[in-house]
Amino acid sequence: MDNSNIHIEHPDLLANIADGSEAAMKCFFQSFYPRLRYFSLDVLKDAAEAQDIAQEAISVFWRRREQFRHATIKEVSAFLFTVARNKCYDHQKHLKVKSSKQGEISYDQDSIEDMLEAKIIKEDLFNRIYTEILTLPAAQVQLLKMIFVQGLDTNEIAESLHITPNNVRNQKARALEKLRLILQKRRVMIFFSIFY
Numbered sequence: 001m002d003n004s005n006i007h008i009e010h011p012d013l014l015a016n017i018a019d020g021s022e023a024a025m026k027c028f029f030q031s032f033y034p035r036l037r038y039f040s041l042d043v044l045k046d047a048a049e050a051q052d053i054a055q056e057a058i059s060v061f062w063r064r065r066e067q068f069r070h071a072t073i074k075e076v077s078a079f080l081f082t083v084a085r086n087k088c089y090d091h092q093k094h095l096k097v098k099s100s101k102q103g104e105i106s107y108d109q110d111s112i113e114d115m116l117e118a119k120i121i122k123e124d125l126f127n128r129i130y131t132e133i134l135t136l137p138a139a140q141v142q143l144l145k146m147i148f149v150q151g152l153d154t155n156e157i158a159e160s161l162h163i164t165p166n167n168v169r170n171q172k173a174r175a176l177e178k179l180r181l182i183l184q185k186r187r188v189m190i191f192f193s194i195f196y
Contacts, residue, residue: 008073017062018069029058032077036084039123043088043116053091057083081123085116132182140175147172 008031010016016024036057040050057080061068068076133144146152146160154172158165 014065014068014071014073014076018065025062032080033058035123035127036080038126039081039119040084040088042123043119044091049091053084053087056087057081081120085120089113089116129179129183133179135182136175136178140171140178143168143171144175144179 008027010024010027013024013028017028033054036054037050040053041047044050044053060083061076061080068079134141136144143157143161146157152160154165154168157168161168
């Protein structure tokens with residue numbers, strides 16, 4: 001595999017991972033680890049546990065990589081999020097049982113499972129939106145990453161880009177409008193409005 005052309009949609013990515021390619025696995029890790037960590041953090045509100053679960057899910061995939069040689073990225077994604085969901089569920093169950101023993105609250109399996117399913121849907125939606133963000137011009141991608149990924153405020157962005165805060169607000173408005181139009185065409189906004 002040519003290392004310069006590795007990306008998550010590469011047709012031989014999973015076969016190369018099954019063969020032990022470090023470059024292919026690095027690409028895979030860089031694509032899935034942040035998503036799994038975000039999902040787990042959103043569920044558990046515990047950064048250290050979220051990192052552990054994201055790493056564990058990818059480790060489970062790595063140990064079973066040969067089984068996914070001929071799979072699709074969508075199938076692998078479903079597998080990874082199922083592993084992460086189950087690990088979050090187990091962690092929450094452990095916390096609920098521990099709390100219940102201390103006389104605080106009882107554990108409710110159905111509500112935990114419903115919440116985990118909603119979080120998986122939310123993560124998938126955010127990933128689709130992020131994918132569309134990457135289609136915008138480079139300057140707008142950089143700006144939206146600074147806002148939504150890095151969590152910088154207007155003044156921090158202005159200082160970093162050596163522009164005025166007003167310029168940041170104007171660029172943000174243009175980028176979000178362009179993104180809104182793209183999402184409307186792809187009908188992602190319909191799903192987005194269900195959650196927000």
